[in-house]
Amino acid sequence: MTARWPVHVREICTPALVVDIAALDRNIRRMAAFFADGACRLRPHFKAHKTPEIARRQLAAGSCVGLTCATVSEAEVAARFCRDLLVANEVVGPGKLPRVAALARERDVTVAVDSVAGLEAMAAAARSAGVTIGALVDVNVGQDRCGVRPGDDAVALARRVAAASGVVLRGVMGYEGHLVGLADRRERDTRARRAMADLVATADLLRDAGLPCEVVSAGGTGTYDSSGRVGGVTEIQAGSYALMDSDYGRLDVPFEQAFWVLGTIVSRPAPTRCVADCGHKALTKDHGLPVVRGIDGAAVISLNDEHATIGLPADARVQVGDSIFLRPSHTDPTINLHDVLYAIEGDRVADVWPIAARGYPEHRRPSP
């Protein structure tokens, strides 16, 4: 027998991720259309799917200024097909900044900074490699994770960035991650606009101080149409819109669920219970339990490493060996568990897409 990839969905070894190409493309087109007027641009977040084939489709759909990445290894993968990369994260730690500098030889690379120590290490790496790395001052717009305070603190760090050789100040970023999941549209919109007003005001302070600030970067799938309509915001970092999940599915955003975990029922030990082969190793529950598709009244009761235990109506026609589709609650860490996406058209496998930026690939090889 010759080795081959599955042709039909029913041949896919489970658990596995499947993506509906048509739904994915509709999501990508809808988001690109929103930014088509050019007032604000889209910088899709690669971390949501980590899949070059999806990123290529996002870039091809237009309205994009480049890609957002969360890690250096994501940027290394994205650099194969994208010229303009933002690592929207502080880059600190052994071996990382020389890798950023190496990327900056061939690509426009910008990194978030929120400390003098981080800035100095980045500037040293850039000088050592003879390159220039872009920097955005990371501003805390209320998420209370990383980032300096808006206003004077941000201006003070921006002055240091502008003065550092090897680094060029490009602007500011501020991620309103505490707001992207708010279910109430009015509250989400009001608070996102307020957070963006703080960020844009900080950008103005930089300019008043004679500092460059061409980029004001922010936003996510829950706030793209609020933050992306605030004057002065230049780009939105949304990522989850391409594949969606049940957590974003609660919101009134115009994107469809486009990926699922495909599993197999391995046990039906009682009329009101069955067990699928999809556990913590196939999807995460940090945003809640996954949702069963296509079986009326079925609900996931619990997850273990290799199992989803599912409550059923006693008359449910579910048998050992049946396929099952589960809708993940959180795209990014679920994607991170898998090596490939099976790209389907109806019940046919059209392609198999490597999730090339999964995990931390730097541990799979010795360092240069």
Next chain:
Amino acid sequence: MTARWPVHVREICTPALVVDIAALDRNIRRMAAFFADGACRLRPHFKAHKTPEIARRQLAAGSCVGLTCATVSEAEVAARFCRDLLVANEVVGPGKLPRVAALARERDVTVAVDSVAGLEAMAAAARSAGVTIGALVDVNVGQDRCGVRPGDDAVALARRVAAASGVVLRGVMGYEGHLVGLADRRERDTRARRAMADLVATADLLRDAGLPCEVVSAGGTGTYDSSGRVGGVTEIQAGSYALMDSDYGRLDVPFEQAFWVLGTIVSRPAPTRCVADCGHKALTKDHGLPVVRGIDGAAVISLNDEHATIGLPADARVQVGDSIFLRPSHTDPTINLHDVLYAIEGDRVADVWPIAARGYPEHRRPSP
């Protein structure tokens, strides 16, 4: 420059998993010693660490009858160095049983069954390959996940197994997974012994019916010394004892924490807060948030995909660039996120161990 692996812990790119070889070996020796009298044997669960180098050390320490695996792909990796494999799980779904049959050509392979449909598919795969696959009847001892009821239902399925050609009935298994985490020693012990009494009574019913039942397999790290002392239980499937986690660390079991997630502080935006580069992609929170080692008063407040936000005493001497060690709450799914374990002796990296059975390797290649 020549590519090389890190020599010192401080050179490891973060986030990463580190294992303290000395602590690991002490855990392995302690568990092997408990089973050294031979009344009950140990069948370490490979799923806990998925790391051949650790499994080899477990087998070399003695008292082991073979390895337990959760998936076919784990068994395929373990078959490289172990002769006797139990897949303690129902194996159902596209392509899996022919792989089990292929393993059974060279190894003793036993699989859990809890349905006639599952049994018939396994028997057909065995006959098609001209091999014999062992089977344990999976008995629900109270976990309410997979497994038939103790008593008559188990005997009825065992008769079907014994009558099926291509499959040989080896006995019963029953995982008391609902009890392994009970903090109260007396309650855990009493209830585990009661669950095992049900399992052993079912084994006796099989023998009374003239059916073979050489194997009675059960147990985990929380119950090995309760279930493993019930007469008639022949092997214990514990796995987490080798590396341990904060969830099992609550219990009075004589094993040490032997692995950590190594991270880097990437931001100290406020006196009472810092942020490390260890989020959902580096460890899971399905058993709770990770625990900070070595910083008095520090506690993880929240996890995001790439971040652990940590609360600090305002006078904590924590700086951007510092290393940090986090103790995971759940070994198995945390291990599953990583490709290698950095095996350390003090602050020196002695070796880099591939987590060879991570994920579902079958998706990384076309099927035969």
